Amino acid sequence: MIPYGKQSITQDDINAVIDVLQSDFLTQGPQVPAFEQSIVAATGANFALAVNSATSALHIACLALGLGPGDSLWTTPITFVASANCGLYCGASIDFVDINPTTYNLCPVVLKAKLKKAEQQGTLPKVVVVVHLCGQPCDMEAIHVLSIEYGFKVIEDASHAIGGRYDGQPIGACKYSDITVFSFHPVKIVTTAEGGAALTNDQELADKMRLYRSHGITRDESFMKNISHGPWYYEQIDLGFNYRMTELQAALGISQMKRLSKFVVARHQLAKRYNEKLADLPITLPYQLPHTYSGLHLYVIRLHLDKITKSYQQVFNELREAAIGVNVHYIPIHLQPYYQKMGFLKGDYPEAERYYSEAISIPMFHSMTLDQQDNVIAALTTILAG
Numbered sequence: 001m002i003p004y005g006k007q008s009i010t011q012d013d014i015n016a017v018i019d020v021l022q023s024d025f026l027t028q029g030p031q032v033p034a035f036e037q038s039i040v041a042a043t044g045a046n047f048a049l050a051v052n053s054a055t056s057a058l059h060i061a062c063l064a065l066g067l068g069p070g071d072s073l074w075t076t077p078i079t080f081v082a083s084a085n086c087g088l089y090c091g092a093s094i095d096f097v098d099i100n101p102t103t104y105n106l107c108p109v110v111l112k113a114k115l116k117k118a119e120q121q122g123t124l125p126k127v128v129v130v131v132h133l134c135g136q137p138c139d140m141e142a143i144h145v146l147s148i149e150y151g152f153k154v155i156e157d158a159s160h161a162i163g164g165r166y167d168g169q170p171i172g173a174c175k176y177s178d179i180t181v182f183s184f185h186p187v188k189i190v191t192t193a194e195g196g197a198a199l200t201n202d203q204e205l206a207d208k209m210r211l212y213r214s215h216g217i218t219r220d221e222s223f224m225k226n227i228s229h230g231p232w233y234y235e236q237i238d239l240g241f242n243y244r245m246t247e248l249q250a251a252l253g254i255s256q257m258k259r260l261s262k263f264v265v266a267r268h269q270l271a272k273r274y275n276e277k278l279a280d281l282p283i284t285l286p287y288q289l290p291h292t293y294s295g296l297h298l299y300v301i302r303l304h305l306d307k308i309t310k311s312y313q314q315v316f317n318e319l320r321e322a323a324i325g326v327n328v329h330y331i332p333i334h335l336q337p338y339y340q341k342m343g344f345l346k347g348d349y350p351e352a353e354r355y356y357s358e359a360i361s362i363p364m365f366h367s368m369t370l371d372q373q374d375n376v377i378a379a380l381t382t383i384l385a386g
């Protein structure tokens, strides 16, 4: 089976992890800060906080922005459930903004209309989580303008987008957002096995996220309520979690980050080849927003079912039977039973639901060989012709 996404691990990566195993620190040593510095260097953000997953990063990002009961968080229905669940962790309510049918990202035009209505009803969101789906950046400038007009905070869920650029700036620079989050799960662009990071340019947000990452405990006297009792002294000044990344993970991350631009270039070469070789099939190929460079985590095609004799399920199953590890990103969150219980209905977000009825992620990972890609192209061509 050719997977839809896969990590690539070199001997250097392995050596980096072994070195840590033989060192004094398996956690809370020098590797995590060094990994954070490599993320800062790659993105231009002022601060990067490494944590044990993007889900944790989203949670501490929401907490740092003050999201709580009575507040609301808006996001796109076409994302992994974690982009919305982070709001629920904080006791906030969730609402969704339908996607743009061309970019598949949260649509700024729909957002604007929804904000206008919410303003009249007194239900404006505190936080909007935008997701750079497949690595393609959202229209951040438009979203930023709305955030100022309507007074909400912006989190970029850039789990798919490390190594990409928006308007010449690396994703993670946080020029148009308060916080950006990365995931280092093995299917993503850079991996630490499990892992994530929260980036910001704001010292206060960084300080808060650092606290939430580790039990709400500080060893920094400038944050303490009391005079220090001595060198052993620490204070818990808020309620936090253990969301720390280990030294093993950070060492792997440092080693992987050295190859970030190589990874993304390889993905672009594969995408270009797909674009050329799939151009005549009855499918919509990924659209690229001008002035952006995608991280290309995923390559999503949409089936023109009116021009194909098979159903969506048939095409999907036949690809899997041909050992092509296709997948779907994503089932619209509002259709998940847990969200349906909150009152979301089928039909609420028609563009998201139309996307879901046609979209298939075909294999895309930086170590994919041209032979593997040719297999995918041949299988797709045969199956769609049949």
Ligand SMILES: *Cc1c(COP(=O)(O)O)cnc(C)c1O
Pocket: 052, 053, 054, 055, 056, 079, 080, 082, 083, 131, 157, 159, 160, 182, 183, 184, 185, 194, 195, 196
């Ligand atoms: C993978 C992913 C997450 C969650 O990442 P973890 O590191 O597995 O917690 C969140 N949002 C999006 C868009 C993702 O793709």
